[in-house]
Amino acid sequence: MSNKRIETLAARLVEPNNPRNRAQDSDDDDDEALFAELEAEIENDGSYAMREQGLEVLKREMERMQALKQNQHGSYTEIFDEKEVIRVTAQEPKSVVHFYHSNFKRCEIMDKHLALLATKYFNTRFIRVFVENVPWLVEKLAIKVLPCVICFLNGTTKDRVVGFEELGNNDAFTTAVLELRLSVSGVLQKQQPSGVNDIYNVSSSSAIRTKRKEQDDDRDIFDLDD
Template sequence: MTSLQQSGSKPSKFVGTNDLLDPMMRPFQGLKEETEQAREELNENVDTRVHQAMRELQIRHAQGRQFVDDPDRAPTGSAYQQSQQQLQQPYTTTAANNLNIAVKDTTDNDDDEEDEYWDSDQEDDPIWEAMRQRRLQEIQQAHQQKNQELALGHGQVRTIVEQEFLAECTGQSEWVVVHFFHNDYERCKVMDHHLQIIAPLHTSCKILRLDAAKAPFFVTKLQVRTLPTVMVFREGKSVARLIGFEGLTSPTKDPDAWKTSALQRWLAGAGAIQYKPSKDEEEEDDSSARRSNRVVHRGLVSTGLDDF
């Protein structure tokens, strides 16, 4: 029998069929077929099981268990409970806040109801009702009085001429303040500055300014010799006079640098306005500046308009 090596041909990849050997192999053909069928069934079972295992892994991964079925992640486990608490925390906080708001609203409503209860009790009290009516009447009267004062020219500093002086000082206004000024004097401008501040704050007093150079008759009659001079009239009669800045500032300070409150105190002392000084101003009243304040009342100097 000729071998492959002897033939010199290249080794064949497949072995040819030998008729002598076929009858001997035939008994094993059925076994081979059964083996292949079993192998196919095994492969199918393996594929099914692998598919099932992959599906279970996906489910476990989605549940956070990955490859281990951790009993601590069950509903009775600590990890599960902690996770649930974290999930519920925002809702719990919101619910608590809503509860607090509801309680506060209820408390506020109770307070309002209590206030209404007391208000209703006070309204039923005749004494309280009388006090309330009296207060309302006072407010209405004060409002009407202020409107009348504004209609008379109060609440501002107005410049008048000599011919208007008598009518302005003897008219319907009880209190009139007149500033005798001169346009060339800087201290008269300082006085104007402070009077402009005071006028809208104290509408019970009329504040005027008169050019001394254009009012020789009244300057002579009222003996106005120093400018600025501020005179206070009540019902047409001179009751107080301020010469220059006397008493408005401390002797140790700049004589032109003084507070508006100093002039307010002086006007209140003359009776022209209502003014309550602060504690600091009360201390200044005890100082040398307060003691040196000069207020010339009626009778010490020329009496004023009642001399005509």
């Protein structure tokens, strides 16, 4: 059994739970059952050396992925404390922060797409922060227009997406369009960690062909100075 196959099996243990299929209270039992299944697959390998190697790789991969999971990787979470936002962005190698306001529809649209990307790019931390909770950061980062998504690499601001202009200036843009745009900054790791299957296929051509709806788009911008 190849290391790639083993890593793929390990990734199944920490894939985000499907709320339709798994109850939160039974997660631990389900994880134990899945671990036993993966261990059995490795034990069935004909080579003793490969079995030992496989179990060791599985253990390391599980420990790594579980550590990420405990730090909220794989989910899109909200942070309310300004100091905590600073700490997370400083310590995480890759993080994406959505500065939002609850009264703006386009921020809700951005939330929907970032929540999907969070489950796909497990090595990147995705968070949202209410601008009124982080006044110092809003001023420090010169955030004027919402939604504002800022990419951090090793504690340094690398890139930002302001409004929807770079996303086709269209409320109906696809998650793939946002994914393509964020990938430019390097905050999204192209290779899926541990061989986790894609949630959806990304098509550059379809992103480029995204239709633009000009009517009212220019006026649909939330300005913090207003």
